[in-house]
Amino acid sequence: xxxxxxxxSGAESLAKxxxxxxxxxxxxxxxxxxxxxxxxxxxxxxxxGLEFRVAWVRPNFPRIxxxxxxxxxxxxxxxxxxxxxxxxxxKEGK
Amino acid sequence: xxxxxxxxxxDLSTGKIETRPISLEVRKKFLGGRGLDAYLLYNHxxxxxxxxxxxxxxxxxxxxxxxxxxxxxxxxxxxxxxPLTELLGSSNMGGFFAPELRWAGFDHxxxxxxxxxxxxxxxHNGEIELRDASNIWGKTTTETQWAxxxxxxxxxxxxxxxxxxxxxxVRFANVMTGIKDSAGRSGMGAVFxxxxxxxxxxxxxxxxxxxxxxxxxxxxxxxxxxIVSSKVNQTQGTLGTPFIWGATNSWGGIRTRxxxxxxxxxxxxxxxERIDEIATETMGKYHMAGCFGCQVHCRAKYKIPSGPYxxxxxxxxxxxxxxxxxxxxxxxxxxxVLTGNHLVDQWGVDNLEIGSIxxxxxxxxxxxxLTNKDTDGLDLSFGNDEALLEMIRRITFRDGWLGDTLAExxxxxxxxxxxxxxxxxxxxxxxxxxxxxxxxxxALALGIATGSRGSDHLRSRPAIDxxxxxxxxxxxxxxxxxxxxxPLSSEHTSYVGKSWQVFWQELCYMGVDCLGIxxxxxxxxxxxxxxxxxxxxxxxxxxxxxxxxxxxxDVAERCYNIERxxxxxxxxxxxxxxxGDTLNHRYxxxxxRRGAPDVxxxxxxxxxxxxxxxxxxxxxxxxxxxxxxxxxxxxLGLDKEPSHLV
Numbered sequence: 001x002x003x004x005x006x007x008x009s010g011a012e013s014l015a016k017x018x019x020x021x022x023x024x025x026x027x028x029x030x031x032x033x034x035x036x037x038x039x040x041x042x043x044x045x046x047x048x049g050l051e052f053r054v055a056w057v058r059p060n061f062p063r064i065x066x067x068x069x070x071x072x073x074x075x076x077x078x079x080x081x082x083x084x085x086x087x088x089x090x091k092e093g094k
Numbered sequence: 095x096x097x098x099x100x101x102x103x104x105d106l107s108t109g110k111i112e113t114r115p116i117s118l119e120v121r122k123k124f125l126g127g128r129g130l131d132a133y134l135l136y137n138h139x140x141x142x143x144x145x146x147x148x149x150x151x152x153x154x155x156x157x158x159x160x161x162x163x164x165x166x167x168x169x170x171x172x173x174x175x176x177p178l179t180e181l182l183g184s185s186n187m188g189g190f191f192a193p194e195l196r197w198a199g200f201d202h203x204x205x206x207x208x209x210x211x212x213x214x215x216x217x218h219n220g221e222i223e224l225r226d227a228s229n230i231w232g233k234t235t236t237e238t239q240w241a242x243x244x245x246x247x248x249x250x251x252x253x254x255x256x257x258x259x260x261x262x263x264v265r266f267a268n269v270m271t272g273i274k275d276s277a278g279r280s281g282m283g284a285v286f287x288x289x290x291x292x293x294x295x296x297x298x299x300x301x302x303x304x305x306x307x308x309x310x311x312x313x314x315x316x317x318x319x320x321i322v323s324s325k326v327n328q329t330q331g332t333l334g335t336p337f338i339w340g341a342t343n344s345w346g347g348i349r350t351r352x353x354x355x356x357x358x359x360x361x362x363x364x365x366x367e368r369i370d371e372i373a374t375e376t377m378g379k380y381h382m383a384g385c386f387g388c389q390v391h392c393r394a395k396y397k398i399p400s401g402p403y404x405x406x407x408x409x410x411x412x413x414x415x416x417x418x419x420x421x422x423x424x425x426x427x428x429x430x431v432l433t434g435n436h437l438v439d440q441w442g443v444d445n446l447e448i449g450s451i452x453x454x455x456x457x458x459x460x461x462x463x464l465t466n467k468d469t470d471g472l473d474l475s476f477g478n479d480e481a482l483l484e485m486i487r488r489i490t491f492r493d494g495w496l497g498d499t500l501a502e503x504x505x506x507x508x509x510x511x512x513x514x515x516x517x518x519x520x521x522x523x524x525x526x527x528x529x530x531x532x533x534x535x536x537a538l539a540l541g542i543a544t545g546s547r548g549s550d551h552l553r554s555r556p557a558i559d560x561x562x563x564x565x566x567x568x569x570x571x572x573x574x575x576x577x578x579x580x581p582l583s584s585e586h587t588s589y590v591g592k593s594w595q596v597f598w599q600e601l602c603y604m605g606v607d608c609l610g611i612x613x614x615x616x617x618x619x620x621x622x623x624x625x626x627x628x629x630x631x632x633x634x635x636x637x638x639x640x641x642x643x644x645x646x647x648d649v650a651e652r653c654y655n656i657e658r659x660x661x662x663x664x665x666x667x668x669x670x671x672x673x674g675d676t677l678n679h680r681y682x683x684x685x686x687r688r689g690a691p692d693v694x695x696x697x698x699x700x701x702x703x704x705x706x707x708x709x710x711x712x713x714x715x716x717x718x719x720x721x722x723x724x725x726x727x728x729x730l731g732l733d734k735e736p737s738h739l740v
Contacts (some may be wrong), residue, residue, distance in 0.1 A: 010574050010629035011617070012320060012556060014567060018622065020325070025333050026345040027688050028534065028587060029692040031562035050690065052344070055367050061325070065367055069360050072690070079691035 099201035107207030127157035128607035129653030146288040157610015161193030168386035179524035188385035189275035198298030227292035240377030255508035258444025260287035266447035305638030346689015357688035411435035417529020418449020522549035534696035537592035575643035593709035604650035
């Protein structure tokens with residue numbers, strides 16, 4: 001039991017896998033990791049194209065402050081229009 | 095000994111006070127805090143009692159680690175039958191009250207009856223006294239605490255108090271300690287008020303003897319390192335919990351205009367960084383504070399920068415106030431959020447419930463179900479900041495027809511309003527949902543549908559499900575301390591394996607609530623934070639109680655089942671829209687309209703949701719109606735309940 005108490009717990013061992021200086025894209029169907037240059041205030045996800053405003057918890061610790069509203073709204077609307085058109089085409093094809 | 099604190103039974107009708115020790119047998123079965131409270135509630139109440147009548151029994155407790163060297167062992171738990179839901183009432187707050195209660199000699203208070211006139215309890219070094227509270231009845235929560243300190247001549251007294259909302263029996267009134275620490279959910283403040291109990295004051299100098307002090311200190315260093323090295327806690331220490339609201343709003347998980355939208359667009363003024371700027375401007379650079387024994391310091395200090403309450407000091411706001419006074423009513427002003435937060439803190443009312451219920455009323459007003467006649471001329475349109483603040487006042491003081499009606503809680507109000515108003519009420523088991531929108535996240539939807547105190551994110555939310563963690567990481571978390579080889583999915587839009595995650599988180603949160611430590615110190619917002627394995631060690635070093643991680647899991651499961659038994663006794667059935675494990679129809683029928691590309695259009699699939707509930711019941715060892723099977727009861731040692739061990 002004493003030895004067990006000295007061993008790393010599951011949570012402690014998982015801590016070794018943490019990544020610093022990056023964050024994940026907030027698009028749930030993307031979730032790609034984004035790395036940004038120090039001090040930037042805006043970024044674009046290289047995978048899905050959504051854009052975010054960036055805030056800095058500390059100089060080496062960025063986080064997403066929020067979306068670039070106009071850009072992400074437009075991208076989302078385009079995606080929805082495309083999706084609906086594809087659905088309609090599929091329906092017509094039947 | 096850390097385990098020699100007692101239970102006090104206090105009858106407010108007769109003034110009789112009796113104290114009893116807590117046996118080791120009881121400790122090993124229920125530990126303390128919420129778990130033992132659940133046992134006491136089930137054993138000391140009768141079926142069908144009026145929650146605001148003298149037969150309701152109120153439990154106030156510290157966790158088994160409260161006030162020890164364990165990190166963030168600050169939590170106070172309060173339990174009774176809820177006047178809001180008429181099911182389990184349960185609420186938990188940080189601050190400094192629980193450690194003081196333990197230093198004063200007590201772990202659990204069991205409060206029965208009703209005092210003839212307003213009273214408060216004065217607990218000090220093993221003694222309990224009932225004192226007249228006539229001169230403090232009517233005071234705000236902060237005024238009450240200072241009046242008691244002045245009367246008793248000790249500035250270090252810690253109090254759990256109610257404000258005007260509790261006195262007025264608002265069914266979602268808070269119990270509070272300090273400036274903003276709130277046992278907010280399920281109306282425990284109204285139960286205080288119904289008993290003419292204004293406050294409990296505690297002060298103690300009875301040391302808690304730590305079982306292995308050197309080991310406890312050394313291990314605590316490791317424990318603290320886990321806490322402070324996590325990115326989520328570093329963010330909380332800078333921005334507080336508002337960062338959660340900001341991150342969730344970013345992709346479209348924040349309910350807005352009651353439940354019409356799932357994102358509060360262009361809400362830059364209520365984003366966490368903006369609130370942090372105001373706190374910095376009004377309180378200086380070092381404006382974050384913490385609860386007892388905590389290193390995270392997630393609570394901002396601020397002064398309201400402008401408006402009718404300019405210059406007033408408060409703490410927070412939590413993300414719940416951003417949702418309640420920002421996103422849900424679609425009011426995008428930081429001053430409004432900070433003012434709303436201040437009002438509910440001073441008047442002692444649940445920010446989350448009052449904000450949700452006002453937003454519901456705003457939607458009813460928009461639909462013409464409520465009219466100017468009902469609002470006494472108040473323009474209750476979404477985005478009307480002044481109307482929002484005015485409604486907080488009217489509800490707290492039960493002013494006017496609508497204020498009085500909404501003070502009864504959503505279900506009761508919907509019965510009075512009629513006209514299909516219930517259909518728009520976003521609640522589970524009579525308690526309003528958090529400001530989050532779970533239509534795109536099935537695991538989170540399952541969590542709120544099955545929460546034992548009603549809709550809730552602090553009962554079982556697998557928040558790490560949103561992080562897209564690799565399956566092997568999820569498996570490492572969710573296969574411990576009991577093996578699990580079923581499916582798990584990194585996709586938070588998936589329904590696969592989510593029932594197990596919710597079940598696991600339920601027991602995890604029950605575990606911390608029994609220990610009396612904060613949920614930000616466990617697997618809530620971060621996968622690398624302590625849980626069962628770590629607790630086994632911290633429990634042993636501090637109290638000498640040797641329990642394996644699996645033993646603690648078993649305690650949590652036992653206690654969760656006791657809560658289930660209570661709810662079943664009080665009328666819970668699986669599909670009851672008012673008392674069941676289900677969601678408002680809008681989760682299934684109305685797709686999300688905003689947010690990231692694939693969030694738009696998302697809604698909960700009825701069939702898959704039903705399957706998740708079935709699986710969730712199976713994990714618990716419950717039948718298809720959600721009733722614990724006889725073998726489950728036997729396995730958990732609950733087959734002879736109520737057993738009246740204490």
